[in-house]
Amino acid sequence: MVNENLVKDVVKEPYKYGFVTDIETEKIEKGLSEDIIKLISKKKEEPKFLLDFRLKAFQKWQKMKEPDWAALGYNKIDYQDIIYYSAPKQKEKISSLDEVDPKLLETFDKLGIPLTEQKKLTNVAVDAVFDSVSIATTFREELAEHGVIFCSISEAVKNHADLIEKYLGTVVPASDNYFAALNSAVFSDGSFVYIPKGVTCPMDLSSYFRINSGDSGQFERTLIIAEESSSVSYLEGCTAPMFDTNTLHAAVVELIALDDASIKYSTVQNWYAGDEEGIGGIFNFVTKRGKCLGKRSKISWSQVETGSAITWKYPSCILLGEESVGEFYSVALTNNLQQADTGTKMIHIGPKTKSTIVSKGISAGNSKNSYRGLVKMGTKATGSRNYSQCDSMLIGDQASANTFPYIKSQQPNSEIEHEASTCRISEDQLFYLQSRGIEFEEAVSMMVSGFCRDVFNQLPMEFAAEADKLLALKLEGSVG
């Protein structure tokens, strides 16, 4: 028999990214109105088309209702009690990293993000976003040599307005859903990536999002465009300090892949999840969607979701181009009172499109973990295929695991396969490992890691190692 208490007592590692950086910030007043949106737009010196985009989104948002179908239990969000723009005070323009406030660099250092020169050896270009603005983007010159544009979205608005105007809101329209509309109205910063025709991005690109202030929401927007025959791998990491209030994070990510292009988007989400009583934590309402516009294009989402009090996230693929491919690999771990409602949508429109879904959910403590997915075969999706697999692991008898896969087919010449299973950590396997001298907690973490192997294999190497450790830490003290 597994000794529940023994397991529950196994090291309780506190959230190690929960510190607050004491830095002077510039915040605007709380609340949301047309004036606030105009103010944000003015602060960012945006062109008129973007202000119009924001105002239109705001008008739509006002008419929308907060969705309740996910049956997530949380207190009503007061959208007027949030600061929609917060930025660390610094010199107007930064030409090199040396000019960045050392406190900020220190923060990212603590988080293990290689911003400073000596850490650049890791060969990952990083865009660091602190509250509402992007602080620094590394490796820009090297990338520029290949024609790759990697900068914050505010810079892109200034320097590449044509691309922004052409693509912004084409994958996730402003009226797509409540949180996307909110984001479209108030988004502050985020990353912009443009890979020109025929270029394989020479290094992994990475964004690091950090929420520092307790009363401001974070609304970042990421736009990645991969031109014909190009490819890129993009990583995203998120952390936040511990506050006993809930902070709202409503991001929008849009990916566009043209003919033969491929985009790999990996996320390790470790926002503060709140304490054991469920106080505090980030409300994470994210709309991520990729459009495989071109023939043989490919978009692959992989995510490790371990943080946030509430996660509401469905990275999706619209498979328009002939023979385009969509992938979704996910590990979602919930503990204590966390709630995660995550999954994907694979919309097959073009012929011979293929998609794969592998989702692993682990629920521990009193948490709630749901997989919600849609696979749709349109009338023209001849010869298309989908394979989905969602496995859930339950740890303790207070956690819940739900699966809601929804399959819709209008094309006889297509195949859809779905399978799902639910299990718990097998006592036999635990006993076996322990009898071989492996410590209990290590045995558990080995089994969890094995359960998630299919997904971890899809993550870039540095991330995979981090994800493994992250899961082990998160689960400590909860296995029963």
Next chain:
Amino acid sequence: MEIIEKIKTNKSDDNLTEIQKICLHKLQSSPLPNPKSGLWRLSNKSKLSSFLDYSINEKDSKFDVPYPKNSQSTIRLIIGEDCQIKLIEKNYSIQQLSEDELQKYIKEQISFFKQNENWSELLNLSLSCKNNILGLKINGSKIPPIEVFSHASRNSLNAKTLVIFLEKNCDVELLQVNLGKENSSLSQSTFFCLKENSSVNHGIVSYGENRSNLLNSLNVIQQKNSTYNLGSLHFKFNYARFEISIKQSAGNAKTNLKGMQITKKDEQISTYTKIEFNGPNGFLDQINKSLADDKSHAIFEGSIIVPKIAQRTDASQLSRNLLLSNLAQIDTKPQLKIIADDVKCKHGATISQLNEEELFYMRTRGITLTEASKLQLSSFFQEIISFIPISKDKWDLLNKLLNEN
């Protein structure tokens, strides 16, 4: 509101039974199901309203049984015609439920009903007059197979209700046949209560004629150590919904469900199942098959609910679908809601067309394409049909599906 008016104009208030009054009252707040709620979202609204279009009929024309009686030992009952039943033999007894028992049980069930989830039952119970409710108490062993027929007459809306109590240690085979005549709507509700150690092989065959509609709901409560096997088949309906709710009230029970729906032309047939485990050691094996051709639409939604108390539940659900035409549609949504941790739960779903390699293989052996497709279809059907009791030997369902349909 129309439907309520219709029931009321059909009968004065004094003629309504107490149950009818309760259900009408429940329906009054929202007379039609909410089209936005999950269970009704995909339901074709115009087809549902055509279901309610026909005038209510409480007295049926004489019913022609669709196939000859299997053997002398089969017990045959027709809802609406056979009201007085009392069979007491050496090994078994089949008796009519007393008015009190019936009222008490139905009222208890109604108290759990929710407006949207149980709309079909509420409608059925507000329509069903005394004559069209058949309540049976079955006891004993070596009971001959029972057949129960429900039907709707032409150009009318009929409601039939069947309530069955299966006493302890009782073991029975029961086939329910629901028939829809041309331009008719049948509302059929079945309530099954399986006491401890009882077991039933239940079959439901529903088939319609041109433009017939069906709302079929099945409500099963299983006590400890009971076994409930259901083989069901729905086909040839312009619009049909089959709603199954099964509750293993104290766990330790077995449920096997094998269902199939076949849609052609512009038909829409849907199956909704909800299986709740309210105790430990429950077992479920469910398979649902759909075949959609022409411009039709087949829907399956199944949910399995495993609360904390239901440890060591072993549940599996499989949805297999064949989509045979470019204009047809299949929606399938298996759902698992699990809190207990020591469970084995799995589900699977596939949508495809006939296997081309198999077809090719058969054709290389000299079998024509039509024959080869039929062979494949018959193997697809056979798994379900062989699970339906009584019918398999005398009533050639497979032939009916392959050739007539």
